[in-house]
Amino acid sequence: MAEISCYETENNQSIHTLVLSDEGKNLTAFWVRYICGYGLDTSFNPIYVLENVIPQFDSSFNYIIIEEDEWDYGDSVRAFYTPIENTITVRCDIYDQAMDGFNMA
Numbered sequence: 001m002a003e004i005s006c007y008e009t010e011n012n013q014s015i016h017t018l019v020l021s022d023e024g025k026n027l028t029a030f031w032v033r034y035i036c037g038y039g040l041d042t043s044f045n046p047i048y049v050l051e052n053v054i055p056q057f058d059s060s061f062n063y064i065i066i067e068e069d070e071w072d073y074g075d076s077v078r079a080f081y082t083p084i085e086n087t088i089t090v091r092c093d094i095y096d097q098a099m100d101g102f103n104m105a
Helices: 022-036 046-057 092-099
Strands: 002-008 014-020 062-066 079-082 087-091
Touching (some): 046 092, 062 092
Parallel strands (some): 062 087
Antiparallel strands (some): 079 087
16 A cells, blocks of 8 residues: 655665555545544645644654755656655645645645
8 A cells, every 4th residue: 555665766866765556646645634623525625734744643744845946856856755854845836826725636
């Protein structure tokens, strides 16, 4: 359902990230919506979850927002989770879009 994978970016950097299967993504989305009190037919604000919900369950969790001109992970990578650091790294424009209400959840 989940595995840790290592990816090399366009600049030969390695990213260790958690990769969920489709089943794992669906299960995770279900529980996040349930815990946050959202129904299955409404969207939710992922930034609210990132900033307010996850830290309540995991005090070691953190997130990093990186400016687009400093993003060295390629255009196809918009955000990633680093299990060893327990950190989600998000490209700034993606964070801004989520803050404006656009999300893929």
